[in-house]
Amino acid sequence: GAGVSQSPSNKVTEKGKDVELRCDPISGHTALYWYRQSLGQGLEFLIYFQGNSAPDKSGLPSDRFSAERTGGSVSTLTIQRTQQEDSAVYLCASKRGGIADTQYFGPGTRLTVL
Amino acid sequence: SQQGEEDPQALSIQEGENATMNCSYKTSINNLQWYRQNSGRGLVHLILIRSNEREKHSGRLRVTLDTSKKSSSLLITASRAADTASYFCATDGVGIGGSRLTFGEGTQLTVNP
Numbered sequence: 001g002a003g004v005s006q007s008p009s010n011k012v013t014e015k016g017k018d019v020e021l022r023c024d025p026i027s028g029h030t031a032l033y034w035y036r037q038s039l040g041q042g043l044e045f046l047i048y049f050q051g052n053s054a055p056d057k058s059g060l061p062s063d064r065f066s067a068e069r070t071g072g073s074v075s076t077l078t079i080q081r082t083q084q085e086d087s088a089v090y091l092c093a094s095k096r097g098g099i100a101d102t103q104y105f106g107p108g109t110r111l112t113v114l
Numbered sequence: 115s116q117q118g119e120e121d122p123q124a125l126s127i128q129e130g131e132n133a134t135m136n137c138s139y140k141t142s143i144n145n146l147q148w149y150r151q152n153s154g155r156g157l158v159h160l161i162l163i164r165s166n167e168r169e170k171h172s173g174r175l176r177v178t179l180d181t182s183k184k185s186s187s188l189l190i191t192a193s194r195a196a197d198t199a200s201y202f203c204a205t206d207g208v209g210i211g212g213s214r215l216t217f218g219e220g221t222q223l224t225v226n227p
Binding site: 048091104 | 144145147149155156157158159162164202204206213214215216217219220
């Protein structure tokens with residue numbers, strides 16, 4: 001596809017369960033980002049990938065959050081033992097890699113933890 | 115915490131009027147971008163202005179950047195009901211690895227038909 005895609009679009013889970021969120025970046029984009037948008041915190045950076053490496057994980061809120069990227073393409077964000085405060089829209093973005101390049105966002109995954 | 119601050123938080127205008135939104139930030143930047151978001155989902159990129167640029171146009175959009183004041187404005191001319199959305203500025207800070215974006219709080223624009 002032409003844009004960034006994310007799946008699932010919506011996810012409802014019970015507290016304590018693990019969830020996996022997927023991001024397919026634009027083909028050829030070397031940089032990939034995860035952000036989170038919640039009512040109380042606005043849009044927050046979570047983690048950044050350059051290729052398959054994650055040089056900046058500073059935004060991950062706890063060790064329950066992890067992410068990986070394989071083949072320089074698809075990325076998965078995993079939240080273990082979900083809590084209600086994890087409820088948010090999780091947004092993925094990708095860009096070609098240059099400093100002045102635009103980050104293009106996917107449609108997001110709305111996570112609801114009951 | 116959010117670096118950027120936007121004002122107003124909410125703006126309601128009539129179709130055909132112009133809408134101006136402002137954004138302030140705190141650190142030195144490589145560039146500043148404006149995004150639109152409908153219904154709390156994906157962000158649509160509108161325009162990117164580099165730190166050495168002062169003004170940029172794209173269709174009905176005009177963005178200005180004043181690095182001495184650490185501020186930017188987004189002007190939407192001849193607004194339409196379809197422009198109703200939330201608008202965010204995002205900065206790419208100098209020295210911040212990977213060019214991750216820091217977002218403002220956003221302005222909710224409502225254009226009444």
